[in-house]
Amino acid sequence: MKNTELKVKDELQEESLFNGSLGRRSFLQFAGASAAGLALVAAGCKKDRGYIDTTMGATLDFKDDFGVLNYAYALEQLEAAFYIQVASAPPAAFTATQKAYFQDVQFHEIAHREFFKKALGTAAIGSLEVNFSSINFSDAGSVLATAKTFEDLGVAAYNGAGVRLTNTTYLVLAGQIVSVEARHAAYVRDQISNGTFADLGTLSAFGASDSNGLDGALTPDKVLALAGPFIKTKINVTNL
Amino acid sequence: MNILNILDEIEKVDGEIYERLNPRRAAMKSFFNAGKKISLAALPLALGSMFQKAYGQSNPANVVEVLNFALALEHLEYNFYNRALLSTGLIPAGAATGAITTIRTHELAHVNLLKGAITAANATPINLVEANFDFTAGGGFADVFTNYQTFLKVATAFEDTGVRAYKGQAPVLKGMPVLTTALQIHSVEARHAAHLRQMTAAALGVGLKPWISLGAGGVSNDTGIAAVDAVYAGENNTIQATIEVTGIATGVTRAAAAESFDEFLTGAAVKNIANLFIRTGFKLS
Numbered sequence: 001m002k003n004t005e006l007k008v009k010d011e012l013q014e015e016s017l018f019n020g021s022l023g024r025r026s027f028l029q030f031a032g033a034s035a036a037g038l039a040l041v042a043a044g045c046k047k048d049r050g051y052i053d054t055t056m057g058a059t060l061d062f063k064d065d066f067g068v069l070n071y072a073y074a075l076e077q078l079e080a081a082f083y084i085q086v087a088s089a090p091p092a093a094f095t096a097t098q099k100a101y102f103q104d105v106q107f108h109e110i111a112h113r114e115f116f117k118k119a120l121g122t123a124a125i126g127s128l129e130v131n132f133s134s135i136n137f138s139d140a141g142s143v144l145a146t147a148k149t150f151e152d153l154g155v156a157a158y159n160g161a162g163v164r165l166t167n168t169t170y171l172v173l174a175g176q177i178v179s180v181e182a183r184h185a186a187y188v189r190d191q192i193s194n195g196t197f198a199d200l201g202t203l204s205a206f207g208a209s210d211s212n213g214l215d216g217a218l219t220p221d222k223v224l225a226l227a228g229p230f231i232k233t234k235i236n237v238t239n240l
Numbered sequence: 241m242n243i244l245n246i247l248d249e250i251e252k253v254d255g256e257i258y259e260r261l262n263p264r265r266a267a268m269k270s271f272f273n274a275g276k277k278i279s280l281a282a283l284p285l286a287l288g289s290m291f292q293k294a295y296g297q298s299n300p301a302n303v304v305e306v307l308n309f310a311l312a313l314e315h316l317e318y319n320f321y322n323r324a325l326l327s328t329g330l331i332p333a334g335a336a337t338g339a340i341t342t343i344r345t346h347e348l349a350h351v352n353l354l355k356g357a358i359t360a361a362n363a364t365p366i367n368l369v370e371a372n373f374d375f376t377a378g379g380g381f382a383d384v385f386t387n388y389q390t391f392l393k394v395a396t397a398f399e400d401t402g403v404r405a406y407k408g409q410a411p412v413l414k415g416m417p418v419l420t421t422a423l424q425i426h427s428v429e430a431r432h433a434a435h436l437r438q439m440t441a442a443a444l445g446v447g448l449k450p451w452i453s454l455g456a457g458g459v460s461n462d463t464g465i466a467a468v469d470a471v472y473a474g475e476n477n478t479i480q481a482t483i484e485v486t487g488i489a490t491g492v493t494r495a496a497a498a499e500s501f502d503e504f505l506t507g508a509a510v511k512n513i514a515n516l517f518i519r520t521g522f523k524l525s
Contacts, residue, residue, distance in 0.1 A: 106491075114488040114489045159427060177501060178423065179426060179427060180451055183431070184451070186431035190435060195335050195339050197435040213353065
């Protein structure tokens with residue numbers, strides 16, 4: 001069977017599945033055909049959820065979980081790029097432990113980035129171009145301040161986007177990542193000023209509530225606006 | 241794998257499987273849409289997700305249950321830190337007392353927030369007071385309020401457990417506004433855990449990191465404290481959603497892979513841990 005024929009058949013079945021009634025027979029037919037042809041379809045399917053080209057930028061389509069995952073992928077790309085630059089040439093004032101822990105964080109963010117890339121497969125957006133011109137990578141203060149912003153913002157981003165996820169597996173995965181980001185945030189904050197690991201009063205702009213003991217939570221539009229200055233690639237958002 | 245066999249097997253125990261799946265068009269649609277995007281190898285995962293949707297347990301009673309479960313853990317944490325701060329000479333003055341005071345304040349805020357949410361749902365908040373707890377865990381941590389190191393060990397275990405507990409309950413709250421609140425508590429607990437791990441590392445002179453790493457020889461418990469093995473069970477996992485994270489990029493070692501994702505604990509596993517510190521008659525069931 002040719003790939004194109006299979007795709008047409010697939011779409012027809014999908015249409016009848018969602019518009020008509022689903023009896024046992026049709027479901028099994030669909031499932032059988034789908035399982036048999038899945039590899040082919042997957043290989044032949046077009047990138048319709050997110051793409052990058054030089055003029056159009058990257059598109060995050062929040063109509064489904066893939067949009068949320070690509071949003072996370074974009075933020076992890078940003079964080080990874082930042083820590084790669086820090087770890088490759090740490091500020092001279094960094095202690096040995098700070099150097100080691102920033103290297104750890106670098107590999108965590110790379111692992112997150114590569115995980116999303118792999119999980120999204122053909123639905124993944126492309127690589128983002130970053131703009132770190134405002135950061136002085138030789139100055140520990142500048143590096144720590146930027147790391148704090150990225151980590152606190154990352155926590156608020158995951159906290160705010162979790163409710164959009166419909167797939168339980170992805171929801172738990174987002175939870176597995178956000179607590180690691182929160183650990184980073186706490187560590188970085190303590191490097192700036194010991195004891196500020198959970199200074200929620202300073203995070204009200206990120207949606208935190210000190211009186212309720214709640215961390216930040218921001219919707220994607222607010223996060224992207226705050227992350228915008230660090231991202232050169234144009235990010236288009238739809239269905240938010 | 242054979243999806244027809246799976247459905248046939250389910251039909252043997254649940255004759256209404258097709259009826260259950262039928263009204264869940266949205267679930268089916270997302271499943272089949274996903275099917276186009278993922279490899280065959282990942283299909284079992286997607287299938288599991290479809291059945292979770294068909295058998296989803298997101299009714300209000302379960303939500304209240306989750307909130308009360310969280311409230312019980314917050315009671316435990318608040319009373320623990322409160323007793324510690326009242327124990328003269330236990331926590332050094334200055335930064336250490338400041339940090340524990342910050343954490344106690346947050347735990348009390350969580351208690352009050354959860355109480356309010358449960359009351360607003362016309363349900364009864366669980367009430368646990370200090371006398372209902374045994375923070376020595378039957379004598380296993382006999383000097384918890386006289387020995388600073390023991391106190392820090394137990395505190396770290398509580399916070400790392402709390403992080404895992406909230407994560408494990410997230411699916412019940414999926415798609416609800418209360419999920420966001422739970423996530424906002426969850427990441428605060430993770431911040432506490434990271435700081436307590438640093439306090440523990442300093443006080444014990446050990447290399448404990450702010451994030452949960454691999455234990456010696458690759459075991460799941462990186463604290464080296466055997467009594468809290470259950471708190472870290474499975475934390476050495478490196479496979480997420482069927483994807484092996486070790487070696488996913490250059491430099492992502494097994495330790496980095498384990499560190500980069502925290503793991504959840506089931507409600508039952510968390511209750512087993514919490515019940516070690518709760519007196520008979522008040523244990524969580």
